[in-house]
Amino acid sequence: MKRVQFSSPLLPYLFLAPQLAVIVIFFYWPSVRAIQSSFYLEDPFGFGSTFVGFDNYIGTLRNPEYLAIARFTAIFTALVTFFSLALGLLLAVKADAVIRGNAAYKTLLISVYAIAPPVAGLIGMMFFDQHIGPFVKIAAFFGWEMKVGLSYFDTAFAMITVAVWKQIPYNFIFFLSGLQGLPASVREAAAIDCRSGIKRFWTVIFPLLAPTAFFLLIINVTYALFDTFGVIDVMVKDKAANNPITLVYKVYMDGFRGNDIGGSSAQSVILMLVVFVLTVLQFRFIERRIHYT
Amino acid sequence: MIKQFSFAAVSLALTATSSLAATNISWWHGMAGRNGEVINEVAQKFNASQTACALTPVSKGTYEEALASGIAAFRSGEQPNILQVFDAGAATIINAKGAVVPAEDLIKEAGYDFDRNAFIEGVRYFYADSDGKFVGMPFNSSAPIMYINDEALKKAGVAAPKTWEEFEAAAPKLKEAGFIPLVQSQLTWEFTENFFSRNNIQFATNNNGYDSVTDTTLKVTDPNLVMMFEKLKSWADEGYFAYYGAGWNDNQKPFEENKVALWIGSSGSFGGLQKTAQMPFSADFLPYWGSIAGAGTNSFIGGAALFAMSGKPAEENKCVADFFQFLTSPEIQKFYHQATGYVAITTAAYELTKSEDYYEKTPAAEVGIKQLMLPSGEWSKGYRLGFYPQIREIMEREYGRIFSGETTVKDAFDTIEREGNELLARFAKTTG
Numbered sequence: 001m002k003r004v005q006f007s008s009p010l011l012p013y014l015f016l017a018p019q020l021a022v023i024v025i026f027f028y029w030p031s032v033r034a035i036q037s038s039f040y041l042e043d044p045f046g047f048g049s050t051f052v053g054f055d056n057y058i059g060t061l062r063n064p065e066y067l068a069i070a071r072f073t074a075i076f077t078a079l080v081t082f083f084s085l086a087l088g089l090l091l092a093v094k095a096d097a098v099i100r101g102n103a104a105y106k107t108l109l110i111s112v113y114a115i116a117p118p119v120a121g122l123i124g125m126m127f128f129d130q131h132i133g134p135f136v137k138i139a140a141f142f143g144w145e146m147k148v149g150l151s152y153f154d155t156a157f158a159m160i161t162v163a164v165w166k167q168i169p170y171n172f173i174f175f176l177s178g179l180q181g182l183p184a185s186v187r188e189a190a191a192i193d194c195r196s197g198i199k200r201f202w203t204v205i206f207p208l209l210a211p212t213a214f215f216l217l218i219i220n221v222t223y224a225l226f227d228t229f230g231v232i233d234v235m236v237k238d239k240a241a242n243n244p245i246t247l248v249y250k251v252y253m254d255g256f257r258g259n260d261i262g263g264s265s266a267q268s269v270i271l272m273l274v275v276f277v278l279t280v281l282q283f284r285f286i287e288r289r290i291h292y293t
Numbered sequence: 294m295i296k297q298f299s300f301a302a303v304s305l306a307l308t309a310t311s312s313l314a315a316t317n318i319s320w321w322h323g324m325a326g327r328n329g330e331v332i333n334e335v336a337q338k339f340n341a342s343q344t345a346c347a348l349t350p351v352s353k354g355t356y357e358e359a360l361a362s363g364i365a366a367f368r369s370g371e372q373p374n375i376l377q378v379f380d381a382g383a384a385t386i387i388n389a390k391g392a393v394v395p396a397e398d399l400i401k402e403a404g405y406d407f408d409r410n411a412f413i414e415g416v417r418y419f420y421a422d423s424d425g426k427f428v429g430m431p432f433n434s435s436a437p438i439m440y441i442n443d444e445a446l447k448k449a450g451v452a453a454p455k456t457w458e459e460f461e462a463a464a465p466k467l468k469e470a471g472f473i474p475l476v477q478s479q480l481t482w483e484f485t486e487n488f489f490s491r492n493n494i495q496f497a498t499n500n501n502g503y504d505s506v507t508d509t510t511l512k513v514t515d516p517n518l519v520m521m522f523e524k525l526k527s528w529a530d531e532g533y534f535a536y537y538g539a540g541w542n543d544n545q546k547p548f549e550e551n552k553v554a555l556w557i558g559s560s561g562s563f564g565g566l567q568k569t570a571q572m573p574f575s576a577d578f579l580p581y582w583g584s585i586a587g588a589g590t591n592s593f594i595g596g597a598a599l600f601a602m603s604g605k606p607a608e609e610n611k612c613v614a615d616f617f618q619f620l621t622s623p624e625i626q627k628f629y630h631q632a633t634g635y636v637a638i639t640t641a642a643y644e645l646t647k648s649e650d651y652y653e654k655t656p657a658a659e660v661g662i663k664q665l666m667l668p669s670g671e672w673s674k675g676y677r678l679g680f681y682p683q684i685r686e687i688m689e690r691e692y693g694r695i696f697s698g699e700t701t702v703k704d705a706f707d708t709i710e711r712e713g714n715e716l717l718a719r720f721a722k723t724t725g
Contacts, residue, residue: 240689240690
């Protein structure tokens with residue numbers, strides 16, 4: 001490979017500048033401001049602000065409701081990540097095996113990805129509507145009286161279903177291209193050695209897919225934590241009440257709706273730390289076991 | 294030729310929208326759909342009525358989003374001249390001393406007279422300070438009222454209840470006639486805040502929060518309020534009351550579908566109901582408890598008010614005052630009242646609408662105003678509580694738990710009072 005030569009040592013920094021500027025302005029600057037305001041108790045209009053040290057953090061972490069929301073967020077993230085990865089992988093493996101008309105299958109599966117999260121939430125909400133939802137009618141047929149918006153469990157079920165449904169196509173695309181990138185010679189060699197398709201999958205194909213799966217794991221955890229906001233907002237119809245919500249929705253409720261700037265800043269810093277720790281853990285413990293070819 | 298024409302047209306359009314001499318003022322609001330269009334019409338009427346000022350309304354989404362945008366804009370010095378703030382956010386903006394110019398001062402400085410008594414009773418205090426001075430200019434006001442499915446009552450052979458005792462007596466007959474006797478759309482506004490005003494009971498210390506933010510505490514463990522929710526719960530268990538969650542429309546829908554006898558909604562709902570209801574309906578006051586001494590007082594306005602933001606040049610403030618004068622004129626109030634269903638806020642506008650026989654044709658439109666005009670009591674004027682949107686969220690959460698059976702009424706109100714008081718104490722610190 002040819003080494004690229006710059007005529008001036010400053011030139012590479014100049015090319016980097018737009019990217020850096022975006023990160024600094026839209027990520028570092030707000031983060032620093034959030035950390036700063038998390039130590040203050042502020043009047044929303046910015047007239048008075050009192051330094052309160054760690055009070056906002058202590059208040060947040062001592063609040064039993066906050067802890068309940070954190071617990072739900074953990075369960076929600078685990079379930080959404082697991083099911084959207086598992087179903088995406090299953091569909092990809094099956095679509096990969098289809099020979100005739102596979103373009104049609106793929107297009108149909110991928111097209112769901114084009115739906116924006118609030119629209120997905122809206123569709124989901126209609127599916128689960130107390131008065132007209134077809135899913136509610138099916139559930140009633142099996143003797144399950146679903147009350148989305150009223151029963152904590154039913155709303156959680158609906159939210160997870162919609163969030164998973166929305167994310168499957170994304171995982172599908174990556175798994176499918178991963179599968180198609182596997183060398184045919186490896187598959188054929190494995191087919192000679194072992195008759196069981198399931199065993200072949202877990203011992204040969206899945207380890208080869210691991211880099212893709214690891215990347216998707218991180219993306220899906222972030223999706224479940226943050227990008228499901230639109231789905232949740234539409235499904236709780238602006239009124240969380242006794243319905244389950246995730247931590248990021250709580251930040252929004254307290255900060256934007258409740259105008260509690262200090263408290264919501266503390267919450268967002270906590271969330272930032274959680275994501276940071278989670279990502280470090282994933283890289284330390286999972287990535288080590290992955291071999292990139 | 295065509296080029297010249299279009300150039301002329303563009304320059305004409307430009308001069309028409311912002312004539313050079315006019316002072317531009319902005320108005321941020323949180324209304325969408327038909328109500329948002331009516332705001333544009335009001336602004337057009339104002340701009341057409343004079344040449345000195347040009348008003349531009351901007352929709353900022355929902356009420357909450359409008360307040361959040363207004364706050365963010367104020368902090369960066371880009372605030373609009375007029376900001377619409379909803380009832381629950383009133384304490385946030387009024388307690389931020391220096392964020393707004395009180396509407397009354399603004400109007401007086403512009404050389405107009407200001408008569409508080411021109412406004413109807415239930416409107417006068419909610420956006421005013423503890424001395425009664427108008428800080429916000431009441432704009433879109435509504436009251437929680439009871440909508441009645443006429444067919445259902447006829448079928449069951451009962452009269453519309455004035456009190457909850459009468460409702461209790463009528464409920465079994467309504468149920469027998471095949472209807473859900475009662476639904477409502479917002480437990481916080483209709484069964485908490487306005488429960489205190491309709492039944493004339495104290496909601497919070499420090500004169501419901503009007504006198505001071507320091508050490509203000511909620512009084513939601515009041516035995517009467519606990520009794521109201523114990524009743525609602527037992528009615529729900531017996532099939533006399535149905536609760537479909539905190540969403541407004543989920544609860545309104547069964548009424549529209551002729552499945553429900555009585556629905557507690559907003560005085561502003563009747564316009565929409567006329568299109569959606571599958572049966573004839575009428576309206577009456579929000580019931581109260583006959584057993585509570587002194588109950589039956591008026592309710593206070595819900596909806597939102599317009600606030601003149603501070604830090605603006607004098608000529609712009611003059612324009613805002615001109616607009617407020619224009620807005621409260623009987624003609625415009627009548628137009629707004631009829632176009633949206635929100636109540637007229639001045640007695641003159643009410644009399645004007647009445648003199649034109651509007652209420653003969655649409656009697657439901659009058660119920661909200663009449664309820665606001667009922668005699669007021671010591672505790673019927675409203676409340677001024679900080680971080681109130683969050684306190685409402687706590688109430689919504691606990692009320693949901695009551696009806697899903699996760700908690701008892703007593704525990705729910707203990708939780709609301711404890712968490713609410715923590716928030717009030719925090720709010721007191723932010724203003725200190």
